[in-house]
Amino acid sequence: MKKKPTIGIFKFTGCAGCQLELLHLEDVFINLLDIVDITYWVMVKRENTEGPWDISLVEGGISTPEEIEEIKEIRKKSKILVAFGDCAVNGCIPSIRNWIPQMEAEQCVYSDTSSIHSTKILGIGEYVKVDMVLKGCPPHRENIIEVIKSSLLNIRPRLRQHPVCMECKLKDNACLIISKNLPCMGPVTSAGCGAICPSLNRICEGCYGPMSNPNTSALADVFRKMGYSEEDIKRKFRKYAGMTPEFRKEAGD
Amino acid sequence: MSNDLKPHMAIVKDITIENSNTKTYVLEFADKQQHKNFTWDPGQFMMLSLFGVGEAALSISNIPEDGLISTTIRAVGNVTKKIKELKKGDTLGMRGPYGTGWPIKEAKGKNILLIAGGMGLAPLRGVINHIAIKRNNFGHLEIIYGARTPNDMIFTNQFRDWYQIEKSRLDLTVDGIPPGTPWEGKIGLVTSCFPAMKTRPQNSVALVCGPEVMMRFVAKCLETIGFKENQIFLSLERRMKCGIGKCGHCQLGPKYVCKDGPVFPYRDIKPYINPL
């Protein structure tokens, strides 16, 4: 029998939600095992190999010196390295703390900070080359499958780079900005989620990070017109992807 | 009713390596009858499918007289890189031919100036082959071909035949030479071949294909030396999704590259390729 491609699944600083999303592939999980061999996944397996891996899915951001070394090791042993979810892509929600002096953050939680040595939290791309990017908090199952399939076929995955508004309209939703005067982040946020939030009457919060070439300043102006304060606007851009160059201007320094 | 979007199966009959990234594939419809009824004009293109990967527009690079269909493909993205992995006997999906070919009828009795850049020679090869077998129908033939480096040229093993075409001239140039590459031709952009060019505007047509910047440049130069807008023909490229004027991706002002082109008289598209 032909050897199946190997997959490694790794966790850095994050919430394990992306790994869970992978486990939530219940319907096809067993079919997935037919085509790949998961050889490293500590959350699910007790016996894990030391690699190398054809595909490595890395969840979580990098927030300690040890993690920097580890991600470099994994890079060396991986053919295709996937930044699996927003934390790995750009630090996600935990990156909000990058705007607080590290010491202040530590003292907020620990009385003795001498044993804590966290750094700013950044995406893995800050330290190693990333081959594919699975945006989202968490990435949609369909996108995870798409990335695994295209890695196996050695083609570029079809991942949406256009705004959430596209998927929102494909679902026949009335725009929340114009019909309810709500501060939706859809027009600057990458699609891929299936416009879950606006379809459920909730504004897009931006959990897939920036779309390709977003016009963030125009959207910030839309929010200003609605009466949102500069602080509110900063908070909106400084959430899932405040560290990205696209959102950085509106996220503030 | 027939479904133009549904590909037909075709078989790879032969493969020639052109350069490190480009191969020419000889294709035949699996359905022999279909193949028999199939014909095209040089300059037209096909939509080739690798199922599960996608579809791409590719010019036919030979003439119907050859019997089988040739297409010369550079591996640049999903579909084309996967096509590169195909072997003789493999199958792919194919539909077409689409678009307008080169204006061979109008060119009858005229001098022909072919200017190609890089892969742009692929859709023009059919024209050269056609002239070669119908030599008396045309006036002087001049081919100016430029590529980034000698290693990026295609059809190099046919240059010798082309040199031998009567009343013709072949001029080759490259932008640069990587160390250690043998090269005896010119160095410089295609326009650097213009001073030595023999073709005069009178009773001539210029057929141009290459990267869009190069074509824009060439067309301007040709105009300055007296070619009229309707004597210059360009073959354009867009990322087509349907090939039949529906998906919109190849819109160029009021034109569709796929059905009104890809070959256009310069006159028709001049305002739009600068760029719109």
Added chain:
Amino acid sequence: MGNEKAFTIEKNDFGRLLEHLLKKYRVFGPTQRGLDATFNEIKTNDQLFLDYVSTVLPPKKFFHPPRLELFSFDLHQKHVKIEEIKQDEKTLLLGIHPCDVHALLRLDDFFLGEFQDPYYQNRRKNTVLVALNCIEPSDYAFCNSMGTGPFLEEGYDLLLTDIGTKYLIEIGSDTGQNILKGIQLENATTADFTEKNHRFKLLEKRFKRFINTSWLSKIAQENIDHEVWERLGEQGGVSGSLPCLSCGQCSLVCPTCYCYDVYDTLDLSLKKGKRIRELDSCQLLEYGEVAQGGNFRPNRKDRIRHWMLCKLGVAAGGQQSSCVGCGRCIRTCPVGIDITEVAKVLRGE
């Protein structure tokens, strides 16, 4: 008018007509959703929302679906098995407004001209159109300027007009005639038609938006270097709008925008899959991408210009404007870009 047979039905008796239609067709019509209306399947009379102003997505979603499976393929054998995915269900679209009927006529020209699109054609052939004249123009519409509304002259199988307590029902085709077989209806009177004409006159005065179409496409074509595009794309905006977000909404809600993307999907066996087409938008960066990182419309300005020009009749859609004046793009634009205002600027008004 009046020479063909026409009927009326009391509004509170409309359920009877609907039941009659439901016997033969799956019926789709406007339903209320939040503040807006959308076309959905109708099973009972109370789901119908005939007094709607406009819908989010136009009826093109039934003919040129936002996401459509073209065919499936099976790669187990070298000779790939391809199977077309067909949809032959008989359906009836109830309550479609004049502008949207006109949009379908434009799409007909496009999809049924050279290279007929079998998917569109099939759906069009199997769908009966029961149109409904508008009772009130939307704040955003300018169909009157475009000659596509508020009342309809052509393109319908049946046409309803609200004339107070009743609907006037006019027949526009043999299909329309046949549909009404077997249901008892009042014959329309001259007074009913007088009422219709009266209402039309009142309506015409209530439009808030206008566009001067004379020579518009020519003017637009001559203004491809106008500074308005820079303002729309990057800085400033036009008549109180902000610059475009490239959100793509305007083209998805436009009843005549047809551009699509095509891609393949495979299941996890990597042996079976489908080819999908999905509505695309020229407002997106990805739309103009070609091999090797090239892009024909890298700037927002290029893209919004392309879209506007297409709507104003300069792009490949044809020399005639492909806009039917439904106003959806204006209503949905988060930054308030208004094609009628852009037209004014181009005219130098």
Added chain:
Amino acid sequence: MTKKTLTVNYIARVEGRGALDVTISPSKEIEDLKLRIYEPPRFFEAFMIGRRCDEIMELASRICGICPVAHQITALRAIENALDVNPSDQTKDLRKLMAISAHIQSNVLSMYFLSLPDLMGYESSIAMTKNHSEIVKRGLRLKKLGNDITDLIGGRAVHPVTAVIGGFTAIPTKEKLSMIRERLVDAKKDAHETVDLFTKVEKPLFERKCEHIAISDSRHYAINEGRLRSTEGLNIHETEYRDYISEKQVPYSTALHSYVKTRDAFMVGPLPRLNLNIPQMSLDAKDAAKRSGIKIPNYNPFNSHLARAIELVHDIDESIEIIDRLPLKQEKREYQSKAGFGAAITEAPRGSLYHSYILDNNGIVKKADLVPPTSHNARNIEKDIYKLVEENSDLSVEELTLKCEMLIRAYDPCISCSTH
């Protein structure tokens, strides 16, 4: 005998990154024992400061991908308490249904995919698919049911989106809920089989009496609301939490250790819930408990699995009950920002979860205080291991290591939560 050291550098089949180090002297004395949680902290309590109260549910969700629902509901309730918002019965019911669905998902994950391989002698559930595909499929089926309910109410299973201050942005349709109801009815069989499976599999004999804590309510099986009670007589309102429970930092762990102020470490989770709240369970669940022969109160942490299985039966029953009484009305949500303090305790799948917030006049968070179940349990796990190692010091290093790991997994610690 020589010195024994047990080392697990990266504990498998638990969420997050933790290690275990135990050193046993030749005289069988435990010289050192550390559950070393080295997962880097994310400092939620720091960066929540300065955020709007209506964002907190969304941020809190990201503390944990396994129990986002618990964090969302706890955060929402704490904020609502601060703002004096009292959501409708329908909202409370929908929230409970959502919380239960997350319990189903998480408990099934813990039982079938994280712990069962130990009990059946496999390295993972993936390895089990070959010989026990029926069991694995049953696990997947049950887990999917939980997920699908969360998905239906919340929009997606991981980090759902619809729950907001005062209610939901959208509620599910009757049709969809009745489809779920049918599946719930069918799933009862799977649930009972789960109880039987975890009755049958051999669990280590072990017992350590310690304080068991859970929220409790005399009217129903408490998940989202109740008083915090314990087997040692604790009985407090959620606002009093900090008067009784405190946390300590230990130098080798990024997770803080909780303890009852005047007493000691304690346990939270399914077993304490069973011990304290079995009277409020459904009849069927009580029957299942009886059938399994589990003795209540029970102080064998390895029985947590069985407790989860019994809870599963109850969860399904209560879900059906809730679906049957949901009016599915569209409701208005309104609230005013104001300054205040709000606290809430809920039962996350792994046990009691505490959130509290102080808001300023504009509804901006001034202080956040979060204590997840795994912080509550951290010290207790160590104490259990201590006793387990003491009692089994004759075993080989491998066997003893596995036993310790099994014990840790019985708690199903959620390390990311604990180091939030």
